[in-house]
Amino acid sequence: MITRLLVLIFGYAYPAFECFKSLEKNKVGVEELRFWCQYWILMAFLMVFERTGEVLISWFPMYGLMKVAMLVHLWYPKTKGTGYVYDTLFRPFMARHETEVDRKIQEIKARIWDFIFKYCQHFAVMGQGKFFEMLQYLANQSLKFKQANQNSGSNNDSPRIRTRPVQT
Template sequence: MLGDFINRIFVLALGYAYPAFECFKTVEKNKVGIEELRFWCQYWILMAFLIVFEWTGEVFISWLPMYGEMKVGMLVYLWYPKTKGTGYVYDTLLRPFMARHETEVDRKIQEIKARIWDFIFKYCQRFAVMGQGKFFEMLQYMANQSLKFKQANQVVLQKPDDPSTPNGHRDSPRMRPRPAQT
């Protein structure tokens, strides 16, 4: 557990922080060399591919003994000035692979974008329909509550016409005048 934690610290420091700082220094120089920019761009492209590969394939390779140490060693190999591993890995592995599959990757990306937009459009439509329905339900509820409130106020505000009749009704069967008997 402690070894894994230390490896993660080394990966963050040597794989991300130091190369990011070196890239920053290269970009901020007054006279930027195109080769230096190319080197750091290649490094970050390789890092992106390594992260994607590791994220999807870590289950299959993380069980190897000293996996973390090998990962740190590879990251240092990529940016270390004497080895310039980035140029070698980029030129011999990544560039030929991407050159062969660039159109296929572009097509897949376009398909995924189209699917995402379709999903978002359908989701927004459903949300609008559901929101509209809930809005009208809320208006109906408020209207019903308003009617109940009005009816309750009318009952309370009505005054009985004759205090001798129950509930103010004159033609109550108990209170009708009796016909005169002859």
């Protein structure tokens, strides 16, 4: 729990605040913006890989503390690890696999849109069926109501049957 709090503070809150300050300065340098963009790109990919491989890596001793140390190394002003990790590891990897990643993303988007379309189509068919069931129910209730009114109205027009009082 403590390492999660440290990751939250040193991995997200502090870097987000520093990024905010960089953006809001009057004279923002391109290099400073580039640094923070690289940091957030690395953070996003680290989170994706951590979530997918969490079962394999989370059991390492002191994993949480190593993660905190790595995150601090990425943004710490004296080490500026983001530039090194981005330029030596991430950029070459992505340059080699960019077309494959783009193709996979397009496939996933197409699958998601197909799923959404089928789901909406199924929902519309079910909704239409339920709508017609509701209309049928209302029509039946209306018929019952009309028949009840007609029966009670015809009883009022007919002569009443008198009963004899019971003698005791």
